[in-house]
Amino acid sequence: MYDLNSVTKTYVRRGHTVTALDDTNLEIPDNDFVAIIGPSGSGKTTLLSVLGGMLAPTSGNVFIDGESLYDLSIEERTALRSTKIGFVFQSFNLIPWLTACENVQIPLMLSGQSAERQRSRALEMLDRVGLADRTDHHPSELSQGQQQRVALARTLANDPQVILADEPTGNLDSETREQVMTYLNEFHRDGRTIIMVTHDAGTAAFAKRTIRLVSGVAKSIVSPEAA
Amino acid sequence: MKLQSMIWKELWQRPTPMLTSLLAVTLGVTALVAIQNITVFSERKIAGDMESLGANVLVLPPSVTLQDYYSADMHGHTMPEEFVTRLALARMPGVENLAPKLCVEASVDTIPVTLTGILPRSEFQEKAAWQGLSMLTNAVGSDRGCCATKADVGVDDDPNSLATTRTIQELGERDLILGRDVAAQLGSGVGDTLTLFDEEFEVITVLPETGTIDDGRIFAHLHSVQDLSSAGPVVNVIEIMACCEDAAGGLITNLSAELPDTRIITIAQVVETQVAVNGLMSRLSWGFFSILLLVGGASIASVMYANVTERRKEIGTLMALGASRNFVTRMFLGKATLLGLAGGLGGFVVGSIVAAVLGPQLLGVEVQPMPMLLGVGMATATVVAVAASFLPARRAAGLDPCLVFNDA
Incomplete structure (x- = not known):
């Protein structure tokens, strides 16, 4: 799936060079479930951005299914994101003025699906996450857990091969967190690759393996108990 | 979506x-x-108004500032009526007809009205005959080089011709012609008698609507208005129906030479101003x-x-x-x-x-x-x-x- 070769990403902040990823090598096979943990500023979000095709590394190569991600044009990477990659965000990032159904329709619309196909697929996905009775609700009319489930349905809409999750349970209570992780596990069992950034050891425990990032380097790899 | x-x-x-x-x-x-x-x-x-007007040259007292063609006769300044006679007798090429006017304020049953004195064509014909010029077909000027205008093709004995040609063939000294609006305001019609300056006048016609200031006016014989208002033999404006551009072009020079103490305004100037x-x-x-x-x-x-x-x-x-x-x-x-x-x-x-x-x-x-x-x-x-x-x-x-x- 992913193959990162000597990936380095540096930023210049107020005249100082900050290294977010430092000569990182990483291989993530198909249908892996990886938790990326590490302290704040260790480069977790940078890694996720690089994997999502949204942040070109300063040096090194990122391959996805054997294709060099950053040798693609911006438009090609956008199209690839639309079809191959799904995102789950900590604060859900639902569009507040669209209904649950319309939010799920967004990736389908962006990939050029017809309006009928968009709606039927969105309803199917919302049904899958147990929100068939909330399709016409706006995000503000839903609980935090329901909003994250709408976001999960949106992630699944285009049937992506890989799901990049940024602290997917960070804003949820323990009961809802369990529910969301159960869905992610389910998606993993469907054959998808899940790459999840988290601070929470309990959430990381759901993954098949954990990568610890320290100062931009994948220094230690531990093998937690798979959920 | x-x-x-x-x-x-x-x-x-x-x-x-x-x-x-x-x-x-x-x-x-x-x-x-x-x-x-x-x-x-x-x-x-x-x-549209210019098209229906017929008149295309105005002779005004020199002190008048022309702001609005239609109210050019309401400025209060006057000039001798003798200017009309001079123009009629000069027989300038291009002059088809003359329409001198004198406007005064009057009232009918306490309703204020504008009374406009006009001179019928028959008066000019009398002047021409008196001057031994009756052999000419045109009683006012020479028709050399003229083309047909509304001023010369539509004139007949019908007093309603005033609405379209600015001229009228006959008008008695105690006859009145009412504009459409003033007739409605006074509630008067043909055959009614109205009192102006303590004299009784008979309404001989009500003009069709023209959409101009004339709709609000009462027309009477120029000499009656001069006598009753004690204005004397004066007029406020002489409208000239000149027949075509060529004639009107040379006409301005001739008019200025004939009447040096006046202001000659052509419709072209009025239109240009507007x-x-x-x-x-x-x-x-x-x-x-x-x-x-x-x-x-x-x-x-x-x-x-x-x-x-x-x-x-x-x-x-x-x-x-x-x-x-x-x-x-x-x-x-x-x-x-x-x-x-x-x-x-x-x-x-x-x-x-x-x-x-x-x-x-x-x-x-x-x-x-x-x-x-x-x-x-x-x-x-x-x-x-x-x-x-x-x-x-x-x-x-x-x-x-x-x-x-x-x-x-």
Whole structure:
């Protein structure tokens, strides 16, 4: 799936060079479930951005299914994101003025699906996450857990091969967190690759393996108990 | 769901700033449509009035400033009636007919009216006969080089000819001709007797509506008006029906030579003055339009920039989900297009209503909507709105999608 070769990403902040990823090598096979943990500023979000095709590394190569991600044009990477990659965000990032159904329709619309196909697929996905009775609700009319489930349905809409999750349970209570992780596990069992950034050891425990990032380097790899 | 429906839904989520911008654009188009509309219909009316007028040269006392052709005889200045006789006897090429007028204020049953003294054609024929010129077909001037005008083809014994040709063949000393409006105001008709200056007059006809100031006037024999108002043998204006441009061109020089102590005004000058005023109005309307559209454009640009800042996370999310830069640009420019079209349409509707209301009140002009201005208004407003939104849209499209992540 992913193959990162000597990936380095540096930023210049107020005249100082900050290294977010430092000569990182990483291989993530198909249908892996990886938790990326590490302290704040260790480069977790940078890694996720690089994997999502949204942040070109300063040096090194990122391959996805054997294709060099950053040798693609911006438009090609956008199209690839639309079809191959799904995102789950900590604060859900639902569009507040669209209904649950319309939010799920967004990736389908962006990939050029017809309006009928968009709606039927969105309803199917919302049904899958147990929100068939909330399709016409706006995000503000839903609980935090329901909003994250709408976001999960949106992630699944285009049937992506890989799901990049940024602290997917960070804003949820323990009961809802369990529910969301159960869905992610389910998606993993469907054959998808899940790459999840988290601070929470309990959430990381759901993954098949954990990568610890320290100062931009994948220094230690531990093998937690798979959920 | 489509891009258009997304734009529409988003627009109604944040209506206040957008409506404020829309108002500025709408006002710009309103100003243009209203003023242009009134100007165009005013010009058409003037053209129509001139067409029906017949007279195309005015002889005025030298001190008169011509502000309005129709009220050129209401200035209070006079000149000797003898000038009329001189013009009649001069038999200048191009002069088809003369219409001297004297206007005085009078009242009928305490209702104030404007009484206008006019001289019938029969008076000129008498002068011509007395001067031994009756062998000529034209009693007033020479018809050499003349073409047919309303002034010379429509004159007959019908007193209603005054409405279209400015002349009348016969008019008794105690006859009255009423304009349409004043007849309605007085409730008088043909055969009625009205008292003016303690003398009784008989209404011989009510003129058809002309749409000019004549509708509000009472016409009587010039000499009766002179006697009863104690004005003496004077007139306020001599209208000259000159027959064609060639004759009228040389005529001005001849008239000035014959009557050096007068002011000779041609209709061309009157029209040019009016057209200049209309042109000024038209340019002003474009000025208002430009200023208000600039304000509207600046307002839209400001609102769009704020919108981009406000929606950073939303835009980043869309980009993370697969929205291209082109899609984001189209989202903002689509919104601007919608605002421009709505502003143009709104401005056209409001401007047309304003013109329809103010046209008759301010200028006495009936105004109809002009579809061409709809196209101009919508196109210009849309171009301004899109141009104003271009940089904010580019900024939105250039946002870093990484900002969607928690640490970003």
